[in-house]
Amino acid sequence: MPEDTAPADLTTMRFSRAREAQAMAVLEDYAEMIDDLARQMGEARITDIAARMGVTHPTATKAVARLKREGLAVSRPYRGVFLTELGTELAARVRMRHRVVVDLLIAVGVPAETAEIDAEGLEHHVSEATLRAFEAYLAQRG
């Protein structure tokens, strides 16, 4: 039954990679969201971030604090949240990757709405190599 039985340290590495990816997920989603709001509303307010993420405002405040700590955003009390150049770059990469993941899912037959939902979690675990493969697949099939 155990057809492969991969070396134990390769298995270990897989799990450790998944944990790393997960640690980035919240940062990535908030960066993208703040960028979205800045485009759509002109600025990103804590309340709007929280509403869209489906969390309470203190939770959003904490996430923004982490973004600031990591040099991805800045903000001053009672003013909106703004991405740094680093944060903007992250948001751009995340948005692009999100789009590719959705497109790939749809291309292999996943219903569009389902693709949108699943992509929100999937995207954070798509490595550079996999992303390139997805892009190649999409390009090659027109």
Added chain:
Amino acid sequence: MPEDTAPADLTTMRFSRAREAQAMAVLEDYAEMIDDLARQMGEARITDIAARMGVTHPTATKAVARLKREGLAVSRPYRGVFLTELGTELAARVRMRHRVVVDLLIAVGVPAETAEIDAEGLEHHVSEATLRAFEAYLAQRG
């Protein structure tokens, strides 16, 4: 630029679904791992679980405690860990889904090793609907 601007509550639902899936991820990985070890080694010991997951043994103990609390596993002090019927069913579903995800990735051109790595995180965010689409895609392309 904001091509779609999906209704805010749909966006919210996406994030909330991703959080739900994430909350299951550890449970799923441990269940599958315990089942693997039971097959390969005859029993699942805490130390082996921890080594394969790449965590320390107290971390594995906590995870097993959660599995027990959720009715997925049983164990007695200094004896191995055993899945309940519920846990065994979960492990079977998780193993199958993992395999389908890896196969799908390879089918669209992701290198096999990369597919194995990324699948470990991706699998937990693949919904039933997406899984069915993946299976259909794999069946249809031989």
Added chain:
DNA sequence: ACAGAAGTGTAGCCAAGGCTACACCTTGCA
């Protein structure tokens, strides 16, 4: 101009999933 509404900050709680340190139990082998 100012009062009420809306937005924001912040304290403090919780659970999960990491960790180290240390105590205790089991097992294997000399």
Added chain:
DNA sequence: TGCAAGGTGTAGCCTTGGCTACACTTCTGT
């Protein structure tokens, strides 16, 4: 047979990402 090594339990720490409750600031409309 006993003891050293290895396996396990457990306490206690940390960070993250949820939450509620409450105080404070800003904005808005009369």
